[in-house]
Amino acid sequence: MTDTIQPVSIGRKQAATAWSRPHLSAEEARTAIRAAGVALLDERRPLTSDELADLAHVPDASVPSLAALAHEVRLAWCGDTVEVEGILSAKTGGCPEDCHFCSQSSAFDTPVKATPFLDTDEVVAAAEETAALGASEFCIVLAVRGPDERIMRRILDLVPIIGDRTGLNVAVSAGILDPDQARRLAEGGVHRYNHNLETARSYFPEVVTTHEYDERVDTCRLVVDNGMELCCGVLLGMGETVDQRLELLDELREVGPAEVPMNFLKPMVGTPFAGRPAVEALEAIRWIAVFRLGLPSVILRYAGGREFTLGDLQAMGMTSGINALIIGNYLTYLGRSPADDLKMLDDLRMPIGALSPVI
Amino acid sequence: MPAHCDGCGRPSAECGGCRWEYDPPRFCPECGLRLAVVVTPVGHRERCKVHGPLPVDPR
Structure with a gap:
């Protein structure tokens, strides 16, 4: 027994990021x-x-x-406006891909039960919820490898209905596209298409084995070539090294996204990454800042895992380079209360509005 | 007291509640079966194929 205060480890495991060189002085x-x-x-x-x-x-x-x-x-580079977006998992679970972080993969025994494509009324109601929060963007997300013809038709039906009813820009995330699908989605009014690189090329085989990195890059290029805005996100904290995060940043600069959602791993029960430790809050701030400095003109969006990683430091991220956020809930789990996020933006005197890439 | 944990589905005697505050219920508190869950930007709803919809959670 000593009379000095001893540190006691409590709470979540924190990740020790692998550094290949010493810190600067x-x-x-x-x-x-x-x-x-x-x-x-x-x-x-x-x-x-x-x-x-x-x-x-x-x-x-x-x-x-x-x-x-x-x-x-x-x-x-971007001004003080913050873009607010709502997202909806319109078709949940049962995905044939094996992304090791994802609770919607049919390869893993997770608590997420597969549910079919929601009815049009349900999707429109979610978009109306989003619009009522002052958002400018609504993303329809589907857990699929890529859209089949039935899904394509549903998406192309939904996009104009949502636009007309809510005035929101409509984004879609439906996996890998072929050239004809990309063209049809662009012609159908899809404003932005989400397709994440997630991680570095050199780490990707540790994360996904059912498709190749280049398939993702190809879809990103199709999005841009067809005139849709590319939303291409990252997921940090899957075990990648610092060098691989920098490699990912270089890959992103190559594909030229309009928007980069920054996700931090929230380990999902039943997935291979369920036991991965959390990204430390200060590390998250470091990487938000580095990504902003590497991508000065992009819409850099707070996305999944921020509650898990940053806890009460949400406002600090907003003053470290973030200029957009997903409001409310995520695809399979819940987010901070929208009122808390809107108050945070008000407290920071950051106006809400739509953003477009700097030309 | 519910018969099952709505976070993992185990009997309440084995799990006193493991659901993270940002997770919706995933298992029926009555029978422990996996729920069909729809998460929307401002809400979520759950349905058990045996017991029907769960009461609305204010979160």
Whole structure:
């Protein structure tokens, strides 16, 4: 027995991210952050991969300075508006793909029971809920490898109905597309198509074995080539290294998304990643900032897992480069109360509105 | 007291409630069967194929 206070480990397991090189010194970090500010704010030029790697390696004590620069860059490149979006899993579970983080894969025994495509009235009601919260975007999400003809027809029926009834921009996430499907969705009024890269090419085989990374990249290119806005998200905390996060950032810069949703792993019961530890809150802030600095003009959206990872630090993310959020619930689990998020934006004096990519 | 945990479906004697605050109920509290769950932006609803819809949760 001692009379000193001993640290006691409680709560969630925290992830120890694998670093391949030491952190910068405090002085090196100050220099790197200053140089990034000059590049992005004065010269208006994108950072190089090496500059981003330096920023990813600032010490913990420098993360708030990094976040402050990311916020300034977001304001300079995108303005102060925050885009709010609601999402709906319109067809849940039973997916043939084996994405190891996903509770909707039929490859794993998870608590999520497969449910068929919701009726039109149910989808429209969810869109109306979203519009009532002041959102400008509504995304219909389907747990499929890619859309078959029946699903294509349902989507193409729904998009104009939702647009007419709510005034919302309609986004769709329905997996891998072929060229004809991409063309039809674009012609059918789909504003934005979501197809995530999720992780680095070099880590992807640890995450998915039922399709290839290039199939995802190909769909991203089809989206852009057909004139839809590309929403291409990431999921951090699956066991990837720091170098692989930087590799992912480079991949994203290559595919040129309009929007990047930042997801943090919320381990799902029954999936291979159920036991993965949480991304630490400060690490999440670091990577939000690094992604903003690497993608200065994108719509960088708070997405799944933020409640799990950031807890009470939601406002800090909003001042670290985020300029969009998913409001309310996610696909299979619940989110913060919309009232709390709307109050947070009001407290931060961040107006809500629609965003489009900077040309 | 419900007969089953709505987070994992085990009998209440074995699980006193493991559902995370951001998870909707996934198992019927009466029989422990998996529920059909629809999550929308501002709500969620659950249906058991034996016991029908669960009471609306304010969350």
